[in-house]
Amino acid sequence: MEITGRITRDAVLTALKDERTVINFNLAVPGGYKDKNGAWIDRTEFVRCAYWLNSGAAKLLTKGTIVQLYGRISANAWHDSDGEAKAGLRFHTSAFKVIAGTAKKNEHAKSQQEQTATKEEDDDLPF
Structure with missing residues (x-):
């Protein structure tokens, strides 16, 4: 199964007693339907997600990031x-792909690029 949505808050990494770790996060999945009059009704589904395979992935799963998840529901x-x-549903993520990062991350990357460009211009090289 595959779902795409926006992460609603930073992922939480939890260490279990048996030395395993799980990353828990929530995903807002946009959707909707047409009512009986044919008018489109927007509806967002919120899905609780778990990722067990790589604890280092938590740093990628931050609020506002758009991700495509692959896995199963239980x-x-x-x-x-x-x-x-x-009662509730949980999406057990087996793989994911980052579609778009947050504006905060993009601004940080842009700032780093500008600093690098400024350093390169201050060389005092004659050519």
């Missing part, structure tokens, strides 16, 4: 602290 059921039954 259903979860549990009882909250009040004893109320809860």
Whole structure:
């Protein structure tokens, strides 16, 4: 299965007791449908995601980044602290591709490029 969306907050890396790590993050997946009158209704689905394969990937999964995820969905059921039954879906990510980074990252990269260009111009070389 494949889904594409925008990460809603920075990914959280969690270390488990058995020395494994998991990256948890949430994805906003845009979509919609036509109502009975034919008018388009925008609807965003929020998906809880987990990635187990590489803990270093957490630095790529930041708020605002658009990613394409590949994996499978599973259903979860549990009882909250009040004893109320809860249910939800989780997307188990087996691979992902960054489609577009955040504006914050782009500004940082642009700033670094400008600093490099400035250093190159200050050479005092005669040619």
